[in-house]
Amino acid sequence: MKYIDEYRDPQRARALLDEIRRVAVNEWTIMEICGGQTHSIMRNGIDQLLPPNVRLVHGPGCPVCVTPLETIERALAIASRPGVILTSFGDMLRVPGSSKDLFMARSEGADVRIVFSPLEALQIARENPDRDVVFLAVGFETTAPANAMAVRQAAREGIGNFSELVSQVMVPPAMRAILSSPGNRVQGFLAAGHVCAIMGWEEYEPVSAEFGVPVVPAGFEPVDLLAGILKTVEMLETGRSGVENAYGRIVSREGNPEARRVMEEVFEVADRPWRGIGVIPQSGLVLREAFARFDAEKRFDVGRIAPQESPLCRSGEVLQGHLKPSGCPAFGRECTPLTPLGATMVSSEGACAAYYKYHRNATP
Amino acid sequence: MQPVCPAPILRHETVQMAHGAGGRLSQELTKRVFMPHLHNAFLDQLDDQAKFDVVSGRMAFSTDTYVVSPLFFPGGNIGELAVNGTVNDLAVGGAVPKYLSAGFVLEEGLPLAELEEIVRSMAESARKAGVMIVCGDTKVVQKGQCDRVFINTSGVGFVREGIDVSCRNLRPGDAVIVSGTIGDHGMAVMTSRAGLSFQSRISSDTAALNGMIHAVLDVVPGVHAMRDPTRGGAAATLNELASSSSVGIELEESTIPVREEVRGASELLGIDPLTIANEGKLLLVVPESDAATVLSVMRAHEHGRDAAIIGRVVEEHPGMVVMKTPFGSRRIVEMPLGEQLPRIC
Incomplete structure (x- = not known):
């Protein structure tokens, strides 16, 4: 862990905060895209330390949060079929469908297992040739390469009892949707360091040019985040747009070519609904026709699914930066981590959960 | 035949x-x-x-x-x-x-x-x-x-005669002491699952603490509260203590002992070490004036070598545990939700 301590150094953090206070003259609203960054900001109380004229709003970068209810319902329907082993990252198991979550499905007898990687799910398929093993493949560009690799590997080995229920989404189309929305307040972005590690930052250059906003790839530790915020504020104060990297130790302009290649081989771009936001054109990844036999959606006909969202849940506004979680009337009342109305209250990366976890009353 | x-x-x-x-x-x-x-x-x-x-x-x-x-x-x-x-x-x-x-x-x-x-x-x-x-x-x-x-x-x-330890005894000003590194047991069990191996093995801290506890009580019979933070980890125990005594607890993040390898594995798995089970650790709440004595008795014992004062009891925010970060900000340490992990005890 030693390598990381310097990015948690309180002295360096204080120096960056002093610099932000000095540079920030006007009022600015910056969105951190990634739920992991939201979590770190709340955990370390960075929002409390910034000057009042630099506001952070929280973006849609939590894969669990934006996975459509329809996908959850589909997963529940598939999991309840005899012979199926449904595998997923732990966070997805608590996301409520219309009437239950995957934990409840498990208590009713479904074989639902937590895995740490899609390759672990593939291993379960190898070990259980008489069962249908389905991996719930959610995520941004960060999880896509591993999810693609599992499918490619299954194809190479001829593992016929493995499939993925895919709900992959991408960051740049979501940024475009946020910037185009009528109530938009976002003036600059912290781009998610992990996503940029895969994709590089060149794909942000068109968005930045079109809307004239600064985009700064940033990391997740307090010093990384503050360095990213400082750079964004500097760009805003001097009227610069473009992409400037604040996460040089991890992120390059081109990203990881091998990871991008396997994604390209297995997935293709498609329109995709985002929970709470709606359909964003060309914002998702689906399995290519050549891998259709590994597509759980095609493999299991579960009939028409028309799920009902809670009318109280305003997670869509939260995910687009229009509303702070604590500004939602249901926050901490009808909606808590034990009784979540929307996925933003469930996932450890969800903005509502982060607010509830760390600052549910006025900050102590 | x-x-x-x-x-x-x-x-x-x-x-x-x-x-x-x-x-x-x-x-x-x-x-x-x-x-x-x-x-x-x-x-x-x-x-x-x-x-x-x-x-x-x-x-x-x-x-x-x-x-x-x-x-x-x-x-x-x-x-x-x-x-x-x-x-x-x-x-x-x-x-x-x-x-x-x-x-x-x-x-x-x-x-x-x-x-x-x-x-x-x-x-x-x-x-x-x-x-x-x-x-x-x-x-x-x-x-x-x-x-x-x-x-x-x-x-x-x-x-023992004259001993009155209870989760309702916390008083503002008391010191909160932990007997050593937290999260070792839960992380040892989690990482011993197939497919999760780390370079350095994390060992469970399972140990009987009665020897150390009575060594402390011999010297400081006025200990206010003692708990072993098992399931739910230190976060659950501290929340229970704060709520039972209707007081607040304020922790100092930089003072909480966590092994490097447990910290690394926790971050990889997205788990807060404060919520991980221990099977050989003790949380004590003692009057501030006794804290140094208790600490020295514990540190002399094999199960308390890494003992540390990690926080104090406060009048503010009754029932709530608050962490002071090294950056000067604060956050709530909440009661952990249910468990997603393998059975740990």
Whole structure:
């Protein structure tokens, strides 16, 4: 862990905060895209330390949060079929469908297992040739390469009892949707360091040019985040747009070519609904026709699914930066981590959960 | 042709349903697996109950059931947990643990060698903790009806005169002390699962704490509260203490001892070490004026070498635990939600 301590150094953090206070003259609203960054900001109380004229709003970068209810319902329907082993990252198991979550499905007898990687799910398929093993493949560009690799590997080995229920989404189309929305307040972005590690930052250059906003790839530790915020504020104060990297130790302009290649081989771009936001054109990844036999959606006909969202849940506004979680009337009342109305209250990366976890009353 | 009437097999290598049926195989199990390790003046009677003398004063009584998976993990096994856990539950109440019962639910097919290893560990742990296992019971269930072995232990102990430790005793100004690094046990169990191996092995901290606890009480009988932060970790225990006493607790993040490898694994898995189970750690709340003395007694003990003051009790935000970060900001340390992880104790 030693390598990381310097990015948690309180002295360096204080120096960056002093610099932000000095540079920030006007009022600015910056969105951190990634739920992991939201979590770190709340955990370390960075929002409390910034000057009042630099506001952070929280973006849609939590894969669990934006996975459509329809996908959850589909997963529940598939999991309840005899012979199926449904595998997923732990966070997805608590996301409520219309009437239950995957934990409840498990208590009713479904074989639902937590895995740490899609390759672990593939291993379960190898070990259980008489069962249908389905991996719930959610995520941004960060999880896509591993999810693609599992499918490619299954194809190479001829593992016929493995499939993925895919709900992959991408960051740049979501940024475009946020910037185009009528109530938009976002003036600059912290781009998610992990996503940029895969994709590089060149794909942000068109968005930045079109809307004239600064985009700064940033990391997740307090010093990384503050360095990213400082750079964004500097760009805003001097009227610069473009992409400037604040996460040089991890992120390059081109990203990881091998990871991008396997994604390209297995997935293709498609329109995709985002929970709470709606359909964003060309914002998702689906399995290519050549891998259709590994597509759980095609493999299991579960009939028409028309799920009902809670009318109280305003997670869509939260995910687009229009509303702070604590500004939602249901926050901490009808909606808590034990009784979540929307996925933003469930996932450890969800903005509502982060607010509830760390600052549910006025900050102590 | 001569009819052949085969003699029943009496020597098995795995647990059979008949081992729990009370007949000859049950006797065989007791004789071969349990008694060689556990025998003592009470068990040797082979009665249905243990009879022992009592002293005047108060007794403490506690019970806990152990279902950890896997049964064997780095630093220990289910047997050690079962003895140390109940010993600790008695000791944190200011009692001197004396006698334990042990109830086993065995799954048919369990290798007897594994059961014997568990029983041997229980005997060794009991010896170290200075307690005796004085009665026991074994049931066998069909394959698939339990996961290999479940163990219940109950225990009695004698409460020391003049000791009043309770979760309702916290007072503003008190110091909060932890006996060492947190999260070791839960992380050892999690990372011993298949597919999760780290370069440096993380070992469970399972240990009986009665020796250290009574060493502290000898010097500072006025300890306000003691708890062993098992399931739910330090976060759950501290929240319970704050809420029972209607006080706030303020922690200093930089002072909380966490092993490097536990910190690394926690971050990889997205888990807060404060919410991870411990099986050999103690949280104490003592008057500020006694804190230095308590700390030095603990640090002199093998299970308290890394003891540290991690926070204090405050009047503000009653029922709530708040963490001061090294950056000068604060956050709530909440009661952990349910568990997503393998069974840890």
